[in-house]
Amino acid sequence: MTGVSEGESVTLEELKKKLAKFAKDRDWDQFHSPRNLLLALVGEVGELSEIFQWKGEVPKGLGDWKEEEKVHLGEELSDVLLYLVRLSDICGVDLGKAALRKIELNAIKYPVKLCKGSSKKYTNHSNNVIDNNGNSAESI
Structure with a gap:
C-alpha cells in the first residue's frame, strides 16, 4: 500500500521525509554520504539506460511496450528519483527550488x-x- 490515492500527487518534501525515515529506521544514515548516494544514483541511471539500450527510438507513451516493461521502467525511474531526492536532502539542497x-x-x-x-x-x-x-x- 502506497498511502497515496489514485490521481493524488506526491511532493518532493513528502518523498524526502519518507526516505529519511526509511534510512533512519534501518540505521542507514551512516552509509548515506553524498559520494555513496551519488554512486548509487549513477548505478540506477545505468539500469534505466539498459531498458532503452537496444530499442532504438521509442514513441511517446510507449504504446507498443508490454505492461511488465512499463512497470520495470517505472521502478527504475523511481530508483533514480529516490536517490536524487535523498542526495539533495543530505547535501542540504532544496531540489524543488533548485x-x-x-x-x-x-x-x-x-x-x-x-x-x-x-x-x-x-x-x-x-x-x-x-x-x-x-x-x-x-x-x-
Missing part, C-alpha cells in the same frame, strides 16, 4: 525567439552570448 531556478536560467539561455524548434546548444545560437553565470548578452 529545479525552478534552473528552469529560469534555461529560459535565459534558450530564448523562444532564438530556439523555438531547434535542438542546438545555447552556445550555437546566433546573436546570443551566455556567460558562465547564465547571463545573456547580445553578441557584437
